[in-house]
Amino acid sequence: MDILLYGIIGLLLGVGLGIVIGRFLLRKLFKDQEASAQNKVKKILKDAENNAEILKKNKSLEAKEKFLQLKAEHEAEVNSKNNAINQRENGVKQKEQSLNQRLENMNRKESELDNTRKNLERQTEIVVKKQEEVEVLKNSHVQQLETIAGISADEAKNQLVDNLREEARTKAMIQIKDIVDEAKLTATKEAKKIVIQTIQRTATESAIENTVSIFNIENDEIKGRIIGREGRNIRALEAATGIEIIVDDTPEAIILSGFDPVRREIARLAMHRLVTDGRIHPARIEEVVAKTKKQIEEEIVEIGERTVIDLGIHGLHPELIRMVGRMRYRSSYGQNLLQHSREVANFCATMAAELGLNVKMAKRAGLLHDIGKVPDDNPELPHAILGMQLAEKYKEHPEVCNAIGAHHDEIEMTSMLSPIIQACDAISGARPGARREVVESYIKRLKELEELAMSYPGVEKTFAIQAGRELRVVVESEKITDAQSEVLAADISNRIQTEMTYPGQIKVTVIRETRSVAFAK
Helix, strand or coil: CCCHHHHHHHHHHHHHHHHHHHHHHHHHHHHHHHHHHHHHHHHHHHHHHHHHHHHHHHHHHHHHHHHHHHHHHHHHHCCCCCHHHHHHHHHHHHHHHHHHHHHHHHHHHHHHHHHHHHHHHHHHHHHHHHHHHHHHHHHHHHHHHHHHHHHHHHHHHHHHHHHHHHHHHHHHHHHHHHHHEEEEEEEEHHHHHHHHHCCCCCCCCCCCCCCCCEEEEECCCCHHHHHHHHHHHHHHHHHHHHHHHCCCCCCCCEEEEECCHHHHHHHHHHHHHHHHHHCHHHHHHHHHHHHHHHHHHHHHHHHHHHHHHHHCCCEEEHHHHHHHHHHHHHHEEEEEEEHHHHHHHHHHHHHHHHHHHCCCHHHHHHHHHCCCHHHCCCCCCCHHHHHHHHHHHHHHHHHEEEEHHHHCCCCCCCHHHHHHHHHHHHHHCCCCCCCCCHHHHHHHHHHHHHHHHHCCCCCEEEECCCCCCEEEEECCCCCCCCHHHHHHHHHHHHHHHCCCCCCCCCCCEEEECCCCCCCCC
């Protein structure tokens, strides 16, 4: 019994000791695991701090590089503007020096004229005295001759005058006949010589406007952003600009198609701003297109001012200057209208100088001769008559107005400038590669198509796209209902069939859009 008791006690002691040792080992194991986990957490935190520091340094470097780049671009732009200002100042200084030299020459010539006048007065007094002496001698000689001849001086004078008159008449008739014959032989030769010299002395570019612009992009991923979700971005662009935007498989390029160069330029600049900014959505598109239209109007005025300065034309009305700038975005039978008008102005100046006419007025009339093609509203008037009316409205010289109105024989020519303008207009348009009548008739057909749809009440905007194969009509949702939109599309298509001539078929699409706008304040 004692042995069994001792054995049980020893067993209990061993079990207790084992439990104590086991608990000690488990506690140590848990402490080791906890220490290991804390080390891992500290390492992760340290790595995260290091990565954040590296990322912060990279962003800071990128920001500094972007700042330096923008600063360099700004400095380059400022330097360019400073150079332009310096060039203008130098030009003004040169003109001032030239004017001073002319003033000095005029003063010198004035003093020389005063001296010459005084000398002439002295010589006149001497001549008067000599004439009086000669008159006395003449009277005495006449009296002696009358005594010898037996007739008076008046009778002898009448006989001599009659004989001289008959002789002069005969010689004059012979000389007039010779002059007329020589003029007939040389007139055509001289006219051709002046025209050829005018053409040869004026250099020009053979540029033909087309109806397509190419918008280059860096990569094809931008095409998806321009199209937008379910095509909403590209539809917004086409509705805002009236230009058909063709996104096809052409690498790194988007095609802008439209017959109006102003719309194409607005669409191109707007897309450039949107792609550069990166925010492309319908609201942003409408905002950018509106800003771009305002910028184009400012550029039109700048082009007009630069043109009149280059040609040396002064005192032109600001509205006429704006119309001259709009010529940059108009074409005449495929020929750029501003380039054509500058050519005609230079031709007229050269020809007027050869003929001894007013060079400045000829250049002015040459620049403005096609101004009637610029206005957006297209009344039923020839462009020459419309241009003459605009020139009269803005107080141009009557000779300039007549030259504008008569350059296509719509009115009678009343000045020497008018035939010069007509001849120079023909010279500019007749040179090889200058014009392309097919393009002009095509553009005229598209404009007539848009104007036909605009004549309906409730129509807000019209755009002829796809080379005139589709007409998109945007109507005001407050005035036209959905049912009326369908009727309007049918009416427009029927009227196109009866009033217009066109190849193929034309699709008429009436767009009625309703917008609900609210502001959170």
